[in-house]
Amino acid sequence: MMPGGLSDTKAATPEVQHMVNQVKPQFESRENRKCPMFTAIVYKTQVVAGINYFIKVEVSKTDYVHLKVFKSLPHENQDLSLVSFQTGKTKDDPLTYF
Template sequence: MEQAPQTHPGGLGGEKPATSDIQQLCDMVKADVEMKIGKNDEFVAVTYRSQVVAGTMFFIKVYIGDGKFVHVKIFRNLQQQPFLEGLQENKTENDPIEYF
């Protein structure tokens, strides 16, 4: 998995293009997201921001098809295990990723 960007602890880093590691992280929580919003044909990480805590919090913009996006909040603990921590629906491609 990708290392967290170099930011000060607790600070939310800038928005970056999603990498294959970020997509893999999304894939690990996809079933949890689908339980909340329903199954989607697509689930593609677009951009992300991260926050260093006791582990790393990832805020990821995900394309779910039909011009729709969600923002997914994933916590990866120090043992590298990901957990879905939050979800924002009804987002657009232009909505910035903000802390939630």
């Protein structure tokens, strides 16, 4: 992977699901809706001054969202940040940079 480029798509891991669980309140607050389902499906990463995670999340049987989550470098000791998101996605929509 070239610096700044997106990684290949990978299946979500327990660590990625944990990250999604941590930013769920930020998403729900900004979107003004509650999501009983919030399951990470796949993700890509981008190395910057930290790591951007692009994560496809299932919010219902037919509705998906794409999250961009920033994880700072360990020495910065900052919480995960929901940078942006895209709603109205489907299971088949590819994860792309946004």
